[in-house]
Amino acid sequence: MRIFVTAKTNAREETVQKIDETHFAISVKVSPVEGKANVALIKILSRFLKIPKSQIVLRSGATGKKKVFEIL
Numbered sequence: 001m002r003i004f005v006t007a008k009t010n011a012r013e014e015t016v017q018k019i020d021e022t023h024f025a026i027s028v029k030v031s032p033v034e035g036k037a038n039v040a041l042i043k044i045l046s047r048f049l050k051i052p053k054s055q056i057v058l059r060s061g062a063t064g065k066k067k068v069f070e071i072l
Contacts, residue, residue, distance in 0.1 A: 002059070003045065003069040009037045016048045024048075038062060045069065 004023045011027035018024055028040040038058055046053040051071065061067035 001071040003056075003071060005041060005045070005061075005067045005069060007037060007041055007065050007067055014040075014044055016044060032063075035062070038067070041067065042069070 002022060006023075006025045008025070008027040009030065009032045011029055013027065014029055015027045016024060017026070024045075026041055026044055028037055028044065030036045030040045032038075042053050042056045042058070045056055049071070055072045057070045057072060059068045059070045
């Protein structure tokens with residue numbers, strides 16, 4: 001299953017907005033330096049979807065705002 005995420009970094013609070021079944025808008029507090037924002041996105045997604053972090057893989061968009069995650 002693929003999850004499409006629009007990421008916002010350097011936010012005041014961490015939020016998850018579910019747009020539909022596969023599209024999310026997620027805000028994280030960390031800055032996009034050395035992949036820290038991607039790690040934070042995986043952590044937030046795992047908590048929101050109630051699945052282990054090891055089952056979420058970033059497939060594309062490592063350096064952009066639009067990201068595609070795959071749920072194993």
